[in-house]
Amino acid sequence: MTAQDRWLHTPPRKSATFDDASIAEIRRAAATGIYDIRGAGTKRKVPHFDDLLFLGASISRYPLEGYREKCATDVTIGTRFAKKPITLKIPITIAGMSFGSLSAQAKEALGRGASAVGTSPTTGDGGMTPEERSHSSILVYQLLPSRYGMNPDDLRRADAIEVVVGQGAKPGGGGMLLGQKISKRVAEMRTLPEGIDQRSACRHPDWTGPDDLEIKIQELREITDWEKPIYVKVGASRPYYDTALAIKAGADAVVLDGMQGGTAATQDVFIEHVGIPTLAAIPPAVQALQELGMHRKVQLIVSGGIRNGADVAKALALGADAVSIGTAALIALGDNDPHLEDEYRKLGTTAGAYDDWHEGRDPAGITTQDPALAARLDPVLAGRKLANYLTVMTLEAQTIARACGKSHVHNLEPEDLVALNVEAAAMARVPLAGTNWVPGVGQW
Amino acid sequence: MPEVDLAVTPLRELNAALHKLKPDTNETSWRVLNPRGQHAIAAGLDAPILVTVEGHAGYYCAGMNKQATVVINGNAGQGVAENMMSGQVHVKGDASQAAGATGCGGLLVIDGNASARCGISMKGIDIVVKGSVGHLSAFMAQAGNLVVLGDAGEALGDSIYEARLYVRGSVKSLGADCIEKEMRDEHKAELRRLLDAAGVDGAADVSEFRRYGSARKLYHFHIDNAGSY
Ligand SMILES: Cc1cc2nc3c(=O)[nH]c(=O)nc-3n(C[C@H](O)[C@H](O)[C@H](O)COP(=O)(O)O)c2cc1C
Numbered sequence: 001m002t003a004q005d006r007w008l009h010t011p012p013r014k015s016a017t018f019d020d021a022s023i024a025e026i027r028r029a030a031a032t033g034i035y036d037i038r039g040a041g042t043k044r045k046v047p048h049f050d051d052l053l054f055l056g057a058s059i060s061r062y063p064l065e066g067y068r069e070k071c072a073t074d075v076t077i078g079t080r081f082a083k084k085p086i087t088l089k090i091p092i093t094i095a096g097m098s099f100g101s102l103s104a105q106a107k108e109a110l111g112r113g114a115s116a117v118g119t120s121p122t123t124g125d126g127g128m129t130p131e132e133r134s135h136s137s138i139l140v141y142q143l144l145p146s147r148y149g150m151n152p153d154d155l156r157r158a159d160a161i162e163v164v165v166g167q168g169a170k171p172g173g174g175g176m177l178l179g180q181k182i183s184k185r186v187a188e189m190r191t192l193p194e195g196i197d198q199r200s201a202c203r204h205p206d207w208t209g210p211d212d213l214e215i216k217i218q219e220l221r222e223i224t225d226w227e228k229p230i231y232v233k234v235g236a237s238r239p240y241y242d243t244a245l246a247i248k249a250g251a252d253a254v255v256l257d258g259m260q261g262g263t264a265a266t267q268d269v270f271i272e273h274v275g276i277p278t279l280a281a282i283p284p285a286v287q288a289l290q291e292l293g294m295h296r297k298v299q300l301i302v303s304g305g306i307r308n309g310a311d312v313a314k315a316l317a318l319g320a321d322a323v324s325i326g327t328a329a330l331i332a333l334g335d336n337d338p339h340l341e342d343e344y345r346k347l348g349t350t351a352g353a354y355d356d357w358h359e360g361r362d363p364a365g366i367t368t369q370d371p372a373l374a375a376r377l378d379p380v381l382a383g384r385k386l387a388n389y390l391t392v393m394t395l396e397a398q399t400i401a402r403a404c405g406k407s408h409v410h411n412l413e414p415e416d417l418v419a420l421n422v423e424a425a426a427m428a429r430v431p432l433a434g435t436n437w438v439p440g441v442g443q444w
Numbered sequence: 445m446p447e448v449d450l451a452v453t454p455l456r457e458l459n460a461a462l463h464k465l466k467p468d469t470n471e472t473s474w475r476v477l478n479p480r481g482q483h484a485i486a487a488g489l490d491a492p493i494l495v496t497v498e499g500h501a502g503y504y505c506a507g508m509n510k511q512a513t514v515v516i517n518g519n520a521g522q523g524v525a526e527n528m529m530s531g532q533v534h535v536k537g538d539a540s541q542a543a544g545a546t547g548c549g550g551l552l553v554i555d556g557n558a559s560a561r562c563g564i565s566m567k568g569i570d571i572v573v574k575g576s577v578g579h580l581s582a583f584m585a586q587a588g589n590l591v592v593l594g595d596a597g598e599a600l601g602d603s604i605y606e607a608r609l610y611v612r613g614s615v616k617s618l619g620a621d622c623i624e625k626e627m628r629d630e631h632k633a634e635l636r637r638l639l640d641a642a643g644v645d646g647a648a649d650v651s652e653f654r655r656y657g658s659a660r661k662l663y664h665f666h667i668d669n670a671g672s673y
Contacts, residue, residue, distance in 0.1 A: 033667040147546040147565060150527055152488055152508040179664060191548070191567040191586045192605060196663040199603075201584060205564040206504070206523035206542040215483045215522075219504040222459045223488030 025268075036268040037176065039101075039357025039367060040327060041169055041260045041305060046277040048260065048305060049314040051424030052417050053433060056403045064402040071398040072408040075322045077299045078160060078229025078252040081221070085229055085252075086138050086159050088322065089118025090394045091409055092312060094386075095257075095303050095326040096142045096162060096233070098124025100177050100186040101264030101357065102330075103374035104131050105382075106366045109333050111135035112379060113386025117394070122162060122324075125175045125200055127189045128154040135379075140231065143220065146175060146200030148190040152223055161220055162231040163213070163251075165204075165242070168261030168304040171235030171275045174202035176265040180360040183369040214249040221250075231255050236281035236304065237274070243288035247298050255324065256285050258304025262327035264367065265358030278304035278315075280427040283414075286319030295319065296410075309396020316397070317412035318428060332389035333382040334364045446471055451478035455485065462512075465491040481521065486514050489531070503540075506533045509550060525552045528569055541578070544571045547588065553642040560597065563590040566607055572642035582609050583619065591638050593648055601656050609656040610635050612648065621662040625655045 014020065028036060057063035064071060078085035094114045099107050101124065108131045114121040120138040127149015128141055141158030143150060155161065166172060177186070179195045187194040207216045217230055232246040233255035246254045258278025263271065282302055289295040302315045303324035315323045336344075338351040343363035347356065357367035365377035401409045404416045418433040419425035425432040426439035448458045458476065465471060469491060476497045479485055483502035486495045489512035497505065500518035510529040519537035528547040535543075538556035545561065547569025554562075557575035561583055568587045576594030583599070585607030595613035602619020608631070609622075618624075627635075632650045639648055662669055 034665065147527060147567070150546065151529055151548065152490065152510060152527075155508070193663065196605075197665045201565065205561065205583075206526045206545040212503070212522070215503045219484040219487050219507050219523075222456070222484040223508055225460060225463060226456070 037178070037265055037358055038268055038271070038355045039262065039264050039266075040271075040355040041262045042272050044272060046259065047279050047421070047423045047427055048277060049279060049311045051279070051420045052314050052428055052430065053420060054313070054317070054400055054404060054416050055418060057405050061405050063405050064407065066399065066402055069402065070407055071402050073394055073398060075299065075410070077231075077301075077321070080252045080297055081250065082160075082227060082229040082252055083225070084159075084227045086120065088120060088138065090390060091316060091322040091397070092306075092390055092393055093119050093140070093301060093322055093324045094121035094329050095261075095324040096122035096124040096140070096164065097326055097330075098126035098175075098177075098264065099129045099132065100124070100126035100181060100190070100369070101367060103365055103368055103377060104129060105374050105377040105379045106330070106333060107132040108135050108379040109377065109382035109386060110329060111139070112383025113329070113332070113390065114138075116383065116387035117390045119390065120159065123158075126177075126186065128157070129189075133157060135383075142233075144175070144200065145202060145204045146190075147205065148200065155220070156224055158228060160229040160231060161224070162233050162255060163217065163220070164233045166233070166235030166237070166257070167263060168235045168257030168259050168275050168278070169263035170266045170270045171237040172202060173266060173270050173274075175200035176358065178265065178358045178360070181358070181369045186369055210245040210249055213245070217250045229253060231301070233257060235261070236276050236278065239276075239281040240284035240288050243285040243300070244292060247289070247292050247294050251298060253299040253301055253321075254285065255301045255303065256281055257324075258302070260305030261303055262330075277427065278302060279424060282315065282318040282320060283427070283429045289319070296321065309393040309398075310400060312393055312397040313400040313409065313412055314417065316409050317416050318414060321410065328389070329386055330366055332386045333366055334377065334385070335362070335366050337364060340364060445473045445475060447475045447477060449477040450480065450482055450485075455482050459484070459487060462486060462489055462491075462493070462495065465493060467491055469493065479518070483521070486512070489514070500537070509533060519556070525550070525569075528552065538575070543573075544569050547571070551641055557594065563588070563607070566590065570638055570641070572638055572644070574642070574644065576613065579616075580619065582607055585609070589634065589638055591635065591642070591653075593644070601658075603662065604658045606658060608634075610653045611656065612653045615654075615656070618656065621659050622656055623659045625657045627651075627653065627655045631655050
């Protein structure tokens with residue numbers, strides 16, 4: 001091609017609308033006739049905690065000394081109704097991830113890591129395993145629509161109960177576990193035939209709506225003699241109403257999972273297009289708590305895309321009592337680690353992008369039921385890495401809190417925050433940096 | 445025989461007393477008076493005792509029951525014997541929606557009719573309904589047996605796994621992946637055992653029943669089945 005010829009053609013330009021990912025998905029759909037199923041959370045950019053900044057101390061606000069002045073991090077959950085509330089040493093919990101989606105080794109590692117720093121892991125859509133119970137000093141037991149593995153003995157063995165209404169990755173969707181991961185043990189725990197593609201229900205089988213939920217919670221309390229804190233977990237879609245209704249139904253805590261929240265296996269279209277960002281979900285939930293006089297009485301636990309201590313501090317400043325992590329915990333255990341790059345390449349992906357968690361071929365031994373792969377994960381070592389990571393996040397959150405002059409991370413408040421852009425300012429209901437402007441609030 | 449009058453005693457006290465019973469308790473027979481539709485009566489029991497509820501129960505009566513026999517001399521609200529593990533629950537009247545939901549074991553007998561979603565997501569429980577059952581009964585039923593002496597409503601056994609359904613009367617429609625199956629001798633024997641256990645004795649002839657179960661076509665995602673849902 002001569003230089004002259006070149007200018008006869010339109011220079012190659014990729015479309016912003018038909019970008020590489022969209023084109024690849026059209027090809028994939030055309031070739032297979034089935035929607036894309038994958039793990040992890042939304043991959044598109046949405047307004048998030050990165051769009052917020054802390055103001056820090058100034059002439060009118062004085063900071064606390066980094067290593068000398070106390071900045072507490074404990075959180076107690078279940079003071080509203082439970083006879084035995086739980087106290088976590090750090091405001092970061094491990095979110096519910098099922099044995100089935102994760103290997104027994106991974107579940108054990110989550111229990112070990114969480115317990116080492118005084119926080120709780122959570123069971124998941126597949127019941128409680130003895131490994132995770134014995135390695136978790138405080139364990140939250142989920143009651144999901146599928147009720148896989150649900151039984152009153154485990155309910156009483158649990159330290160808290162979480163009624164799962166929805167998940168941020170898929171508000172309104174049920175679970176999925178493909179046949180590759182329905183090993184004999186997983187099948188037995190769920191009372192299912194081995195190797196089938198399992199779809200768990202999206203609605204609870206024995207209650208519908210807020211009034212029923214109240215009665216369901218009452219039943220759980222009766223069965224466990226009113227000892228356990230009871231959480232209600234919702235995917236972020238209508239957080240103001242869901243929080244208010246969960247409070248009305250008698251929840252001790254509300255778990256609010258934003259659209260960035262991870263999943264073990266869900267349709268990509270669901271992950272990317274249903275639900276609202278974590279940032280947008282917190283203020284309406286806090287508003288509901290405050291209007292009902294329940295802020296700090298019913299604890300708010302926020303999840304969905306929490307990665308570091310700054311995210312923790314920002315969630316708390318917006319009014320959460322604690323946060324919960326899924327994806328980040330798996331990464332801390334060793335998921336998507338570059339040292340496995342050769343193996344990720346063989347799976348047609350690359351470290352950092354691997355999300356075919358539903359296929360059960362995880363080279364890191366985390367999202368798999370293959371005994372040989374699962375054996376690669378050393379639960380003691382992985383647990384230690386998780387504990388390290390949780391410690392770092394806590395130190396980071398404390399660093400920020402001290403800079404804002406707070407002796408407890410819960411004393412962080414929206415007034416400590418500003419937003420970098422109009423979207424985040426409107427969602428988080430904090431001013432745009434350098435202005436007094438909170439879009440949507442007051443005169444504008 | 446201990447008697448607890450729920451008109452004067454809070455439900456919490458009744459359940460707490462029942463939960464405290466040791467396996468070798470000699471207080472093996474309890475009567476509950478004036479239940480008046482309260483919820484979670486005798487929920488979470490775990491002792492080989494008999495509890496007789498003299499009247500109508502609200503939601504989740506005998507929920508998650510283990511070992512105990514709970515007799516309701518009246519109607520039962522939503523989710524009676526939900527997630528039962530073992531033991532027996534006998535409703536002398538009618539039962540509301542989701543009777544025996546997700547039950548893992550034991551026997552639930554309903555003398556009257558059961559409403560929608562009877563045996564939804566059942567995981568090993570046996571349910572015998574002497575009347576009829578409502579729509580979407582045995583939805584996603586995983587294991588166990590549902591026996592219906594009357595008729596079944598729409599979409600019986602929708603998305604069923606390995607549970608077995610026996611219906612004497614008509615079935616309005618079968619749900620996705622649920623088909624009629626042959627009644628072999630083993631099924632007749634199993635049905636007879638269930639009818640006897642439910643006290644139906646000779647009144648029902650097993651040859652009058654039809655058996656339904658999973659076609660197992662939806663056990664794996666396949667694009668050609670997308671229209672079945
Ligand atoms: C592998 C995996 C399995 C999950 N399983 C469950 C589950 O069984 N029940 C549930 O409520 N949420 C489940 N979730 C969602 C998490 O509880 C949590 O809401 C989410 O991971 C939080 O977002 P993050 O991953 O961005 O931290 C799962 C998430 C992952 C990554």
